[in-house]
Amino acid sequence: MLTLAATLAVFAYGLNSALLGALLPSYPLTSSQQGFVGLANALGLMMSSMPAGRLVDSKGKKPALLLGLGLIFAGLSAASHANQYVSLLLTYLVLGLGGGIVTTGANALVSSIAPRRRGEALNFLNLFFGLGGVVTTFAASYILTAHQLCYAIASVAALAFSVNALVTMPAASNRANLQPTDIMRWLTQPKLIIFSLLLFFYVACEVGVWNWLKTYLMISARFSPSSAGGLVSYGFALGILLGRLAASRIPPRVPGISIILTAGVLISITTFAILQLNSTLALSITVFATGLAMAPVFPTTLALIADAFPRGAATAMGIAITSGWLGLAVSSPFIGHIAAVTSLRQALLLLPACSAAMVLVTAVLLLTPRTITTP
Numbered sequence: 001m002l003t004l005a006a007t008l009a010v011f012a013y014g015l016n017s018a019l020l021g022a023l024l025p026s027y028p029l030t031s032s033q034q035g036f037v038g039l040a041n042a043l044g045l046m047m048s049s050m051p052a053g054r055l056v057d058s059k060g061k062k063p064a065l066l067l068g069l070g071l072i073f074a075g076l077s078a079a080s081h082a083n084q085y086v087s088l089l090l091t092y093l094v095l096g097l098g099g100g101i102v103t104t105g106a107n108a109l110v111s112s113i114a115p116r117r118r119g120e121a122l123n124f125l126n127l128f129f130g131l132g133g134v135v136t137t138f139a140a141s142y143i144l145t146a147h148q149l150c151y152a153i154a155s156v157a158a159l160a161f162s163v164n165a166l167v168t169m170p171a172a173s174n175r176a177n178l179q180p181t182d183i184m185r186w187l188t189q190p191k192l193i194i195f196s197l198l199l200f201f202y203v204a205c206e207v208g209v210w211n212w213l214k215t216y217l218m219i220s221a222r223f224s225p226s227s228a229g230g231l232v233s234y235g236f237a238l239g240i241l242l243g244r245l246a247a248s249r250i251p252p253r254v255p256g257i258s259i260i261l262t263a264g265v266l267i268s269i270t271t272f273a274i275l276q277l278n279s280t281l282a283l284s285i286t287v288f289a290t291g292l293a294m295a296p297v298f299p300t301t302l303a304l305i306a307d308a309f310p311r312g313a314a315t316a317m318g319i320a321i322t323s324g325w326l327g328l329a330v331s332s333p334f335i336g337h338i339a340a341v342t343s344l345r346q347a348l349l350l351l352p353a354c355s356a357a358m359v360l361v362t363a364v365l366l367l368t369p370r371t372i373t374t375p
Helices: 002-015 021-026 031-059 063-079 085-113 116-143 144-166 180-187 190-219 225-247 255-274 279-293 298-310 313-341 350-367
Strands: none
Touching: 002 021, 002 085, 002 116, 021 031, 021 085, 021 116, 021 144, 021 190, 021 225, 031 063, 031 085, 031 190, 031 313, 063 085, 063 144, 063 180, 085 116, 085 298, 085 313, 116 144, 116 225, 116 298, 180 190, 190 225, 190 279, 190 298, 190 313, 190 350, 225 279, 255 279, 255 298, 255 350, 298 313, 298 350, 313 350
C-alpha cells in the first residue's frame, strides 16, 4: 500500500507537470509572458522542495504528501478558470508549490521502502511521472478541453490524497535532528553541491522540453496543435515512461554515475538535433530518443544522493531538487526573452547547452571520493 500511495502521488504530479506545456500555446500571452509563467511555476517548485525535505525528516512522509496533493488540487481547481496573465502566474505558482512537496515526499517514501534497490525502485516510481505526461499531453491534444483537463487531473489528485490519508506510513525517524542553522553545513558539502549542479542543468533541460516543445513544433516546424501535442505525448513522454521502465531493470552492479554520464551525452546530441530537423518522422524518432535518454537521470541522481547522505536523506534530496527547480527558474524567462527578440529555435539552444554542462558536472562527480563525511 505504501508503494501504491507513492505511485498515485507521482502520477498526479506527472499529470500536473505536463499541464503548462500542453496549455501554454492556448493562453493569450506573449513569449516573454509565457517565460514568466514558467518562472512562477519554477519558483513554487523551488520554494517548497527544501522545506519539504526538512518536513519529511522531522514530521514524516504523510504530512508532506497530503499538503502537496492538497495544493495541487487547489491549484488545478483555479487553473480551470485562469486565462489572464496575473491569474495564470498565481495558479502555476501554487501548482509549483504542491509539486515540489509531492516530488520530495514521494521519492523519500520509496527511497526508504527499498534502500538496497533504491535506484531501481526510484526509476520504477518515476515512470508514473512519464505516464502522467503521456496522459495529459494526449488528452489535451485529442480528447479534453482545457477546462475538462484541469478537473480530470484534480480528480486524480483527490484520489491520491485519499489513499495517502488512509495508508499507514512509517513515523518520522528524526535521525536527521537538524536545526535551521544546520542547513548551511549541508549547503557546503562538496558532493551535495555537485549533485545540486547536476540537477540544476538537468531539470532546466527536461522541463524546458516539457514546457516549450509543443510551442516550438507549432511555430518552427509548422505542426498543428494536435500533432504537436501528440508528439510530446507519444514521443517525449512515452520515451521517458519506457526509459524508466528499462532503467528499473538495470542490475545494481551498473554504476549509477555511468548511467547519468551516458545519458547526458545522448541528451546533448538529441536536443540539438531536434532544433535542426523538419521531417515529421525524423523529429518523432529524435524526440522519442530524447525521452529515453532523459529517463534515468532524475531518479538515479536521487538514489545516489540518498546513498551518499543516509543521515537526513530527504533533506539532502530536497536541497538538490530545489537546485533543479532553480535551473528551471533561471532558464524559463531567459528562453522567453530570447524567443521574443530572435526566435524560439535560437532560444531553445539553451537546452543542449545545459545538457553539455550536465556532462561536465557528472565528469567532476566521477573524480570525487566515494566516501564522504555527512553533516
